[in-house]
Structure formats: C-alpha cells, structure tokens
Amino acid sequence: MGTHAQIPLRRVVITGTGAISPFGPGVESLLTGIRDGRSAVVDLSAEWSNKIPALTCLVGAPLPEPLDPKQIERKFRRSMGPTAMMAALAAREAFNQAGLEGETLASGRVGVSFASTTGSTASLEQSFLHYFQKNFTESLGSSAFFQIMSHTCAANLAHFFGIRGRVVSPDSACASAAQAIGLGFEAIRYGLQDAMLCGGADELHAVVTGCFDLVHASSCRYNDHPDRTPRPFDAGRDGTVCGEGAGALVLESEASARARGARILAEVAGFDTVADGGHLAQPLSDSITRCLHNALDNAGVLPEGIGYVNAHGTGTVLGDAAESQAVVDVFGPQRVAMSSLKGHIGHTLGASAALETIVSLDMLTHGYLAPTRNLTEVAADCVGPDHVTTLRYQRFDAFVKNCFAFGGINTVLVVKRYEDA
Amino acid sequence: MLEQEDADRVKRVLMEEFELEEDVLRPQASLYTDMGLDSLDSVDLVVALEREFKFKVVRAVDEERIRAIRTLEDLYGFIETKRREAQANPGA
Numbered sequence: 001m002g003t004h005a006q007i008p009l010r011r012v013v014i015t016g017t018g019a020i021s022p023f024g025p026g027v028e029s030l031l032t033g034i035r036d037g038r039s040a041v042v043d044l045s046a047e048w049s050n051k052i053p054a055l056t057c058l059v060g061a062p063l064p065e066p067l068d069p070k071q072i073e074r075k076f077r078r079s080m081g082p083t084a085m086m087a088a089l090a091a092r093e094a095f096n097q098a099g100l101e102g103e104t105l106a107s108g109r110v111g112v113s114f115a116s117t118t119g120s121t122a123s124l125e126q127s128f129l130h131y132f133q134k135n136f137t138e139s140l141g142s143s144a145f146f147q148i149m150s151h152t153c154a155a156n157l158a159h160f161f162g163i164r165g166r167v168v169s170p171d172s173a174c175a176s177a178a179q180a181i182g183l184g185f186e187a188i189r190y191g192l193q194d195a196m197l198c199g200g201a202d203e204l205h206a207v208v209t210g211c212f213d214l215v216h217a218s219s220c221r222y223n224d225h226p227d228r229t230p231r232p233f234d235a236g237r238d239g240t241v242c243g244e245g246a247g248a249l250v251l252e253s254e255a256s257a258r259a260r261g262a263r264i265l266a267e268v269a270g271f272d273t274v275a276d277g278g279h280l281a282q283p284l285s286d287s288i289t290r291c292l293h294n295a296l297d298n299a300g301v302l303p304e305g306i307g308y309v310n311a312h313g314t315g316t317v318l319g320d321a322a323e324s325q326a327v328v329d330v331f332g333p334q335r336v337a338m339s340s341l342k343g344h345i346g347h348t349l350g351a352s353a354a355l356e357t358i359v360s361l362d363m364l365t366h367g368y369l370a371p372t373r374n375l376t377e378v379a380a381d382c383v384g385p386d387h388v389t390t391l392r393y394q395r396f397d398a399f400v401k402n403c404f405a406f407g408g409i410n411t412v413l414v415v416k417r418y419e420d421a
Numbered sequence: 422m423l424e425q426e427d428a429d430r431v432k433r434v435l436m437e438e439f440e441l442e443e444d445v446l447r448p449q450a451s452l453y454t455d456m457g458l459d460s461l462d463s464v465d466l467v468v469a470l471e472r473e474f475k476f477k478v479v480r481a482v483d484e485e486r487i488r489a490i491r492t493l494e495d496l497y498g499f500i501e502t503k504r505r506e507a508q509a510n511p512g513a
Contacts, residue, residue: 074440075457078465139472142464 012188013418015262016098016250017358018090020201022061022243022345026093030355031362033344034370037391039227040064040345041241044206051206057218059226061243061346062204076160079146081120084156086246086351087201091157098250099262100195102162109194111165113184114153114201114248115176116350121205123147153201153246165193171350174314175273176200177247178353178403178411182271184251185413194256201246202349209242215281217316218242230315230347231374232340233324233382240314243346247354266361267418269398270299276408283319287410288326292400295412296330299398303331306414307396308369309385310360312404313340314347315374321381323402328384337396339388343373353403357413360399364417367395423497430473431496438469448494463487476503 019026022040023033033040045058067085069077080088091114095101104110118124127144146152151169158167166187170179177200184196202208212218219239222229231237257264272294276287296303309327313320327338341356348355363369369392378387398416405411423431432446441456452458458466467478467487478487483503490496 075459078461139468141468142461 007190009189010191011254012185012251012268013254013257014249014265014268014361015252015257016094016096016100017265017361018093018095018097018248019245019355019358020063020067020086020090021245021247021348021355022063024064025089027358030345031359034341034359037371037373038344039373040243041226041229043223043226045223048206048209052210055206055210056213056220057209057239057241058223059219059229059241060204060209061241061348063244072160076156078143079159080156081123081147081152082203083116083120083201083246084147084152086203086244087114087116087153087157087199087248088160090199090201090246090248091161091197094197094248094250095161098252099260100250106162106164108164110163110196111184111187111193112154112157112163112167112197113170113180113187114157114197114199115169115171115180116150116153116200116202117171117173117176117208119148119150119152121203121207125205125207157197161197163197172409173405173407174347174349174352175403175405175409175411176202176350176353178401178413179273179409181249181251181268181353181357181413182273182411185268185271188251188253195250195252197248198251199246199248199354200350200352202244202351204242204244208349212240212242219315228374230342232311232313232315232342232372233320233378233387234375235377235379237315237317237320237379240316240342241346243348245345245348245351245355247351247358249354249357264418266364267416268413269301269416270295270297270414271412272298273409273411276410278408280407283322283404284408285322285325285329287408288323288402288404289329291410291412292326292330292402295400295414299414299416301398301414301416303336306331306336306398306400307394308360308363308399309336309338310356310399310401311338311340312402313372314342319404320379323404324382324384331385333384334386336386337369337388337392337394338385339370339372341370343375353401353411353413357401357415360401360415364396364399364415368393423501427500428497431470431493431500434469434473435466438465446493448492448497450493451491452493452496453491470500474500474504476507478503
C-alpha cells in the first residue's frame with residue numbers, strides 16, 4: 001500500500017445570503033416576518049378545492065405577491081419555472097452581498113450545489129395537460145423540459161451567473177437544501193472549489209400538498225384558522241403546511257473570503273447525512289441521533305458547545321416526536337434551546353433548510369431565539385428539549401440545523417460564530 | 422410576397438413571444454444576430470407560427486427550409502410557401 005498525503009481541511013465560511021420566502025422577496029422581509037412573530041399561512045380553499053376536490057389541507061404559505069418574471073432577462077427566464085426563478089432571485093441577492101461576480105464566477109473555482117424536490121410543478125402540470133388532453137408534446141415549446149428537470153435550479157443558476165465549476169443537485173425532497181449546503185461545504189473543505197452557491201427552492205402547488213395529504217402528513221383541522229397551523233411540537237399538531245420560496249447561501253473558503261476582504265457571517269463547521277435504511281415515511285429517532293453525533297464529530301464541537309437547535313419540526317405527529325427524542329438523547333433533557341420556524345412560514349420543502357439557516361444566522365449574529373409559533377402546549381411525546389415558546393434574547397456561539405426528508409434521509413448542519421484562528 | 426396584414430401578424434408573434442421591440446423587425450434583420458434568437462427560440466418560433474397561421478410544420482420536409490431562414494424576409498417567404506402548399510393540398 002502506498003502512503004497518501006493528508007489533505008488539510010479548509011475552513012468554510014458564509015459570505016452571502018439571499019431569500020424569497022412566504023414573507024416576500026429578500027432576506028430582510030423574511031427576518032422581519034419572523035421577528036414580528038407573524039404567520040404567512042393563508043386560506044387557499046377557493047383555488048385548491050376546485051383543483052383537487054378531495055384535498056383535506058386547504059391552507060398554504062405562498063409568496064405574498066406573485067413574482068414579476070421580467071426581473072430576469074428572457075433568455076435566462078425561458079428555461080425557468082417558478083422554482084428556478086425564485087432560486088435565481090435569491091442567489092442574486094446572496095452574490096450581491098458576498099461581492100462575487102463576473103470573472104470570479106467563471107473561473108471554474110466557483111460551483112453550484114442547489115436543489116429542489118422536483119423541477120417546477122406548475123410546468124410539469126402544463127406539460128401533462130398537453131400530453132393527456134391532446135396526446136402530443138410538439139406544442140410544448142423548447143423550454144418545458146428545462147423547467148421540469150430535477151436539476152432545474154442548479155443548471156439554470158450556472159447558466160444565469162456564468163458559473164463554470166462543479167454543478168450538483170442533490171434533490172432529496174425536504175432535505176434538498178441541507179444536503180446542497182453540506183455538499184457545497186465538503187467541496188470547499190476538501191479544496192475542490194473556492195466558493196459554492198448553495199441552497200434550495202420549491203414552489204407551492206395543490207399537487208404537492210396532495211402528496212402530504214396522501215400519507216396523512218398534512219394539516220387539515222385548521223382550514224378555518226390558517227394562522228394556527230402548523231403547530232410544531234404542540235399537543236394540537238395535526239400535520240404540516242406546505243410553503244414555497246428559495247434560500248441561497250454563498251459558502252467560501254476562509255482564505256478566499258479573507259483575501260477578498262469579504263464580510264464573514266459565520267462558519268459552517270460540520271455536516272452529516274445518513275439514511276434510516278428502514279422506512280420511507282416513518283422517521284426514526286435513532287437515525288437522527290446518529291446523524292447529530294456524526295455532524296458534531298465532523299465539526300469538532302461537543303454537544304455542550306451548541307446553544308440552539310433549529311429544528312426540522314414540521315408539525316407532523318411522528319416527525320416531531322422522533323426529533324424531540326433524538327435531541328434529548330444527544331444533548332440531554334432541557335439542555336438545549338430548540339425551535340422550529342415552520343409555524344411562521346410553513347414547510348418550504350426544498351428551500352426550508354436554506355431559509356431557516358439564514359434566520360438562524362441572524363439569531364446567532366444578534367443574540368436572540370425566535371420561538372416556535374403556535375406551540376402553546378408541548379405535546380407529551382415532544383417533552384425534553386428546551387422548547388422556545390416566546391422570543392428570547394440569548395447569545396449563543398453555535399447552532400445545529402436539522403433537516404429530514406421522506407425517503408428516510410436525515411441531515412444535520414453545524415454552524416458557529418466565526419472567529420480568527 | 423406575404424401580405425402586409427400577415428407580415429404584421431408575424432411581427433406581433435415575434436414581439437409577444439420574444440419580447441422584441443418593433444424597430445428591430447426590419448425585413449433584412451437577422452433573426453439571430455439582430456434579434457438575438459437561438460436554436461431553442463427557433464423551435465418556439467415554429468410552435469408560435471403554427472398556432473398563429475394554423476399550418477403544420479413537418480420536420481422531414483421543413484427542417485432544411487427552417488435552417489435556411491436567416492432574416493425576417495426569409496421567414497415571410499417560408500410562411501408564404503407553407504400557405505401555398507396548404508392551399509394546393511387542403512387535406513394535408
């Protein structure tokens with residue numbers, strides 16, 4: 001056996017963030033909505049009950065105003081459905097903040113790791129309407145496929161920004177953005193790229209909520225009171241509520257960021273993703289526990305070094321209980337503050353880990369903990385973590401972002417305050 | 422020659438489909454260098470013209486003709502040819 005030189009691991013920092021969320025365009029509108037404790041969940045019964053009469057969940061968290069497609073030049077826009085458009089607008093904000101542009105993006109040392117559950121659902125629906133109603137596809141136009149393909153975000157982003165490094169799209173349903181951030185982190189950490197545009201996006205559609213309906217994972221008891229659902233970790237929780245949006249983060253090697261004089265927002269310290277290997281839809285707390293331990297080891301951070309867990313916490317009966325159990329197993333009872341942001345913005349699916357990491361970064365920077373909206377009575381099977389139920393002003397130095405997905409996919413990111421070595 | 426009314430319909434399709442300004446739509450203007458269209462756009466242009474003029478582009482017959490189109494004038498000529506063929510063979 002030959003000997004292999006040890007590759008030194010590089011530190012990875014965040015230098016830009018961008019968002020399109022149910023609170024509107026831009027990171028600031030997202031942060032303001034969360035800080036104000038508002039709900040972005042609204043009644044969609046008029047639109048959805050016509051589309052799918054049997055749908056039981058008639059609420060969702062859409063963008064407050066439809067996107068103006070003309071924000072993106074036609075030659076780029078034509079291959080984008082709403083999912084990729086949201087991704088492009090969020091990414092533009094993130095690159096603007098990071099100060100990355102032009103030749104640097106085209107250098108081959110900058111890549112994209114960006115994902116969604118699927119390509120554009122609206123474009124997919126239009127395509128199948130053509131196919132099923134007319135039994136042919138010729139009149140679809142040239143760009144339908146580019147809007148529908150599973151890597152529509154990553155490919156369109158590379159095209160839009162002229163990026164020529166690696167382009168990957170770890171589409172893993174609700175864990176898409178978490179895996180995308182994790183793979184981007186690894187690419188930089190191992191010296192393969194200097195910067196990665198990371199994140200995820202997904203659009204709201206009755207069919208998507210219908211998929212959650214089918215497995216009884218959607219909320220259906222609060223259709224008359226949209227702002228009271230989802231209710232992560234609450235005794236009255238009855239399922240999740242789908243939202244939409246895009247979250248983008250620019251990850252960069254510490255050396256690159258410092259050489260450019262970029263403002264460093266935080267450090268991504270660790271990542272892990274593991275499979276349940278047991279069930280496609282039923283979360284396993286043991287797998288979440290394993291993923292948390294692995295990610296903390298990967299980050300070189302002890303459980304007591306974590307001040308906050310930003311939970312996956314979708315408001316499903318099984319998922320919230322499994323996550324609470326795992327957090328207690330790893331951190332101990334009442335040892336770590338935890339909240340979910342899905343009571344505010346619903347479950348933004350492929351975008352969720354990116355949007356929620358961006359909000360958690362703001363909490364890390366400004367020393368506060370946003371509560372789990374709608375958590376009024378902690379459910380017996382969710383007791384254990386220190387649930388944040390009201391806004392707290394509390395400084396912490398590192399947080400964990402949990403994110404799980406159908407398919408038995410568990411993903412954990414560890415982010416900490418950046419400090420010079 | 423394509424009648425003015427039909428030439429205007431072609432221009433309207435180009436403006437709506439590709440967000441072009443009318444002043445670029447001169448007869449000698451190149452679809453590619455002047456209007457900025459590319460190979461994907463040419464596919465969409467055909468679909469839009471089929472819809473507008475109710476003719477059917479047959480790939481085996483028309484592909485070479487479409488490839489030869491460079492200017493707006495060429496495009497007018499192609500549409501005129503398709504119409505003549507449709508009139509000569511209305512069942513096709």
